[in-house]
Amino acid sequence: MPSVTYGTDPGSRQVLDDLLHETGIESGAPHRLQRTRYDTFDGLLHAAGLRLERRSWPQESCDDELVLTAETGVPAHLPLTDPPPSEPPRVLELSALPAGPMRTRLAAACGVRVPLAQLTLTSIRRTGEQPGPAGSPLLRVHLDTEVAIPGAPSANRTVLEVEELPGGEKLARRLRSRLERAGLRPFAGDLLERGMALAGIDPKGFEGLKTPALDRTGPALDGYRTVLQACFEAMEANWEGTADHLDIEFLHDLRIAVRRTRSVLGEGRQVLDPEQRRHLRAEFAWLGRLTGPARDFDVYFEEWDELTGELSPASRRALLPVRSELALRREQEHRRVTEALRSERAAQLRAEVRAWLDRPEIDVNGGRRALAGLGKVVAARIAAAQAGVLEDGRAITEESPATDLHELRKDAKRLRYLLDSFGDLGGQKRRRTITRHLKQLQDNLGEHQDTQIQADELREVAASLAGHEPVTAATTAAVEELAQMLEARQQAARAEFGDRFAAYDRPGPHRELDKLLTRMSR
Amino acid sequence: MKVVASGSIKGGVGKTASAVNLAAEATRSGARVLVWDLDPQGSATYLLRVEHRLAGRGARGLIAADATLARHVRATMVTGLHLLPSDRSLRFLDLHLDATGDRHRRLAELLQPLHDAYDVVILDCPAGASLAFEGALRASDVLLVPVIPSTLAVVTLAQLEDLVAGRKPRPELLGHVSMLDRRKPLQREIADALLDRPDMLRTVVPNSTAIEGMGPERGPVTAFAPNSVAARAYRALWGELADRLWG
Structure with a gap:
């Protein structure tokens, strides 16, 4: 449900109190509230349209809670029954959350990354509700005073958030209109998002x-x-x-x-x-x-x-x-x-x-x-790297040892890094096209080498464990089975190499690279 | 979004108590939950303190071709738990469903737009094998059947199994022992036999004054008696159900 947040100055506090009283929304008791926003280092939750925060009430005995808000729908609340830590934890361990939709949604958005604390702000919060005819709320209003945002200039901030609940749309509209007539202006996002902006934290994270x-x-x-x-x-x-x-x-x-x-x-x-x-x-x-x-x-x-x-x-x-x-x-x-x-x-x-x-x-x-000139210098380097890829690749036959493919992989990596670092000098679109061709070759070479390394590593580990509990004959057999599966993948990669290299070593990709180099050297 | 129908052909077995208490527990476990009160009596609506009234044209408008459920949804006293309230006009729901093109699919179609807004929808079904119940089965991932430990309730469970069998899509039928009075040997014996069945959840909800207190308190037991045996039972029951749904 939508929330609208208003920043106020100390002078408008009386206006606010009057409005809250007149609209029948009685503000509740004040509580010290600590809110910590979490996201992965690269802002995956933000990118998925989610916002995760941990709420704590340091002066009270109630549980902390996690609140997960999406762009649409009702926020999800999860009480955390472990004793609250003195400081909000830096890392939120998803595996420690109970199985259920919140963990599922977070895991889907975060993948292998963990949510990290980004910003903690505190305020004194009072919450008021306007009940409907049968007692359930139609509208919720939060008034945050003494808002403290680390890293932001201190100011006597007061923030009002009007939380529209289902069935209370008209009431919310009426209240918002009254607030705006009284001179209060809404700002984008809620207090936490405002805090992020004031503290200079980009929700997009590391890109x-x-x-x-x-x-x-x-x-x-x-x-x-x-x-x-x-x-x-x-x-x-x-x-x-x-x-x-x-x-x-x-x-x-x-x-x-x-x-x-x-x-x-x-x-x-x-x-x-x-x-x-x-x-x-x-x-x-x-x-x-x-x-x-x-x-x-x-x-x-x-x-x-x-x-x-x-x-x-x-x-x-x-x-x-x-x-x-x-x-x-x-x-x-x-x-x-x-x-x-x-x-x-x-x-x-x-x-x-x-x-x-x-x-x-x-x-x-x-x-x-x-x-x-940078373009000329780098174009010569890229041309040399490409020559290395073509020369070594063309020399590989069915009888060539695995080390030759490994050498070719190194050539390809050299070319790839040069393209990644400087390739845009010859045009981003063209660089991407060339990289796409090269990547297909690299994937094949990577599969060929990595599967062999993994198979060797498995056998080495099994050998080092031999004779120790609880390693049994079944373990040794399973290792061999897995190693053979990896080697089968390696052989498949080897069998496919010829086609992959031929797809790279053909006039189309060569022309693209020539054009890239020409533009770079101009 | 997972849809759980709390239903039975038999009345008075604790369907609404299960729907409301499991919804409250689901909310506490971090789910976004909607209860849809399909029973014209409106017991879930009453317990969750929402007006017993649908906006607009009542049941007819609720399932009309251009209907959207979202406009009828209301917040409840439990933060994060929403309710689609009942209305007296729901007593004609079967007639209205019968008049639609696809009477069995209509409830599922209506729920479709809410897919991203909620993690769990709990349908509180009226007793009996009505068209609304058929529609609820069609829309559900799980049919949760509270079973009181009596011979007739066990017979009902077998009838429900027949009703569900052969459906496509087929909801998973899960029972749970409800309203067990441990002082009665026959009830204990029937409950033990029920718990041997693979389609029964392990948690037993006892006959409890806390559950009776839901009426005067107007809320889930977890709200006014969070440490009661009944509240703990519903917490465990939700844990089991959540494991089945997301484990």
Whole structure:
């Protein structure tokens, strides 16, 4: 049901009291109310048209509650019967909620992400209702005074919210019209949304690593620094969430930013200062290596149900010790990531990069081609990367070893990162078309390699557990069954490779890339 | 949106008590809930403190071709729980349904636009095998049957099984023991036998003064006697039902 919220100043308080009295809506007793808004780091609830808040009454003995509001329909309320914490929890664990529609709706919107506290505001709230003839309410009015919003300039705010209930539409219309005649103006959204705006929090959340706008005729060094700046901002945004292992997407997004950084540094020969480049490449390679295993385990767990879905229930049960071992290893890897991200070395790296990016352009040393036009420099790099993909891909025959496909995967990744970072210089639409073709090849190469890694890992885990309780012959057999299924997928990917590569290596995509490069170099 | 019909051919078995108390519990568990009081007596409407009156042309308007249920919905004393109230004109609901093109599907069609607005709709059906009850079965995912531990109620359960069997779509029939008086050996014996059946929920709702108190208190037991045996039973019953619906 729609709610309309009005901001008021202290002078209009008397007008409000009179109006509430005259309209027969008696304000209830005052209660201190604390409201915390939750959303995932990337604003998935907001994107789904949902708003989640936790309400607490710190001075009273009643339960906290979660309130989930959609753009249409009645808000859902869920009392939280656990003893209320002294502070609103930073993370809302969906798995701790009782099975039911609220958890289902939240899980569907959030996927693997967890809702995090975004803003907590407090107020003194009084609520009044206008009852209908049989006693149920037709209209609800909330008056919030002493509203405190962290991060927003303090002011003696009073906010009135008119909550229209079914059957009370006329009453609500009448009250709103009276409020507006008295000089009160409605604002968009409710108090929490207003608080978010005042505190400078964007409900859309983190929108991923953005491709910055670049000038193809400007100095290459400036363009490289702009891309590195975007990567670094994405890394910074995901740093703490990864260190605290809040959900698996923080690490994923951090790794994307690290990989893109490494790629830009790798392609920065003759553009970036050689000494600086060498040092940063080494440091980011360390970060990349360090975070890889934890991500691999995350993917393993994400895909576990699908991976084992074709096994019999008995085989799935027999795999439980393997899954537990994988969970242990995953935890160890995440601990390693946490330690590394909080280490002195990481702090130094972040400080160095920040200082380098903050330095005025004129004070930044570059390589021999630092002042050459960005478009020309990058077009040459992309052309070289494409040549590598075509040369290695064309050389692969049915007899080629798996390592050749692995090398081709690396070539394709190099090209992909270049396109992701700089490809828009040749036109966004064209870049997307080329990326789509390339991605189909990458998916095939990824399936080929990842299934082999997973099969090897499974066998290695099973071997390390052999002889320990509760590993049985059934476990070993189930591991082998699963490993063989993965290898069958690998073989299928290998069988499909020829068609996939041929689909990439044909005049159409080549022409698109040529046009992209021509436009970039103009 | 899940639709649960609280119904039975037999009267006085606790259909309205189940509908109202389960709706209150569903609301407490974070669901957006609508109770549709299809019984012209309007007991659910009375208990939830809503006027016993439909806007406009009563039952005829409610199911007319251009009707929208949303305009009839009312808020209740329970935050998050809405009610589509009863009206005396519902005693002619079968006649009006009979006059529509597809009398069995009409209730389901009317509920369709509410799909995104509610998680659960509980239909409080009048006793008897009426057209309205047929329509409720057609619209429902679950037919929840309160069964008092008596021989005749068990016979009714078998009749309902026959009524539901072979339907497409077929609602899941789930019974629950209602109004059990543990002091009576025959009731205990029948209840035990009922609980052996796979289509019975495990929770037993006792015969209770708290449930009788719903009339004078005008509300679900959880609202005025939240720690009573009856309130705990309905909480557990909803937990079981929620597991079936979303587990």
